[in-house]
Amino acid sequence: MREFDVEKATIRQGGMTISQIGINLGAELSGIKLANELAPASVTAIEALLAEHELLIFRDQDLSSVDLLRFGRQFGELTVHPFAPAQGETPELIKFRNDATSAPFGTDCWHSDETFRAEPPMATALFAQVVPIVGGDTVFTSMSAAFDGLSDRMQQHISGLEAIHDIVPFKRLFGTSPDDQAQLQHYERLYPPQVHPVVRVHPVSGRKVLFVNPNFTVCIKGMDARESRALLDTLYQQAYIPEFQYRLQWRAQTLAFWDNRSTQHYAVHDYFPQRRYMERVTIRGGPVVGVTVSAQPAVSLNKTNIPEGVDPYGGHKPHAHVDL
Numbered sequence: 001m002r003e004f005d006v007e008k009a010t011i012r013q014g015g016m017t018i019s020q021i022g023i024n025l026g027a028e029l030s031g032i033k034l035a036n037e038l039a040p041a042s043v044t045a046i047e048a049l050l051a052e053h054e055l056l057i058f059r060d061q062d063l064s065s066v067d068l069l070r071f072g073r074q075f076g077e078l079t080v081h082p083f084a085p086a087q088g089e090t091p092e093l094i095k096f097r098n099d100a101t102s103a104p105f106g107t108d109c110w111h112s113d114e115t116f117r118a119e120p121p122m123a124t125a126l127f128a129q130v131v132p133i134v135g136g137d138t139v140f141t142s143m144s145a146a147f148d149g150l151s152d153r154m155q156q157h158i159s160g161l162e163a164i165h166d167i168v169p170f171k172r173l174f175g176t177s178p179d180d181q182a183q184l185q186h187y188e189r190l191y192p193p194q195v196h197p198v199v200r201v202h203p204v205s206g207r208k209v210l211f212v213n214p215n216f217t218v219c220i221k222g223m224d225a226r227e228s229r230a231l232l233d234t235l236y237q238q239a240y241i242p243e244f245q246y247r248l249q250w251r252a253q254t255l256a257f258w259d260n261r262s263t264q265h266y267a268v269h270d271y272f273p274q275r276r277y278m279e280r281v282t283i284r285g286g287p288v289v290g291v292t293v294s295a296q297p298a299v300s301l302n303k304t305n306i307p308e309g310v311d312p313y314g315g316h317k318p319h320a321h322v323d324l
Contacts, residue, residue: 072281197290
């Protein structure tokens with residue numbers, strides 16, 4: 001966890017003013033207009049600040065959808081979310097249009113974006129067009145601080161473990177008809193469960209990050225279901241600790257840019273039926289690299305000692321004659 005340095009709380013860099021707004025994450029950047037194409041030096045500076053502060057806030061930005069797309073592409077390739085609301089001509093641009101006719105869905109839980117992917121996003125940019133008079137905040141938490149906040153014994157215990165991530169929350173979008181189930185199976189083939197380390201190493205800062213979330217993480221790979229649930233519940237609760245959090249109160253023309261490799265967030269669904277119109281782009285990430293350990297910890301239960309060479313499944317296997 002970080003110690004607050006008052007001398008670095010506000011600094012100037014390359015024409016920007018950077019003001020720290022949270023102890024463990026969050027900085028507000030002013031003196032820069034994101035509607036303009038950024039100079040390469042500004043892109044590099046923002047990338048470094050993102051890795052350092054994990055959440056960057058830009059206020060009073062007059063951005064069109066085209067501007068937001070251009071901003072995101074300056075940091076990498078944009079991805080297309082397989083389920084989020086978007087338009088055909090610009091599928092990379094997610095449009096959250098929540099009001100009396102369209103309730104918010106699926107973001108009122110702690111999560112990192114799209115960890116069901118083999119390579120989850122590097123970062124996400126969310127721009128506020130219309131915000132509620134009251135409510136509609138987003139809470140962010142530093143998962144590097146969350147890891148640091150664990151006991152040394154727990155850090156050692158989970159280093160080297162792997163967890164399975166899946167599209168589980170989006171399966172509610174499919175009905176029970178044969179056509180719906182066939183479509184669901186199509187998406188399950190496109191996005192099969194992915195295995196990620198429970199503790200990842202941030203590729204820029206080198207910090208260790210707790211990389212499980214209750215939205216997409218299904219279980220600890222190879223661990224008994226009871227032990228897996230208990231361990232994951234303990235780890236999920238690290239995100240709930242206020243000292244690791246920053247709560248963003250949106251204003252219109254605010255852009256939040258967060259590091260998806262080291263943060264989680266929770267969109268508070270307390271504003272319905274007020275209007276909350278937001279646009280989002282998501283930047284492609286890379287492989288998730290875990291902590292190097294000398295030996296992989298054993299996670300299977302030892303109720304019975306089954307010698308090597310014995311069929312552990314007792315003859316159970318898929319049968320070719322079963323109709324699919």
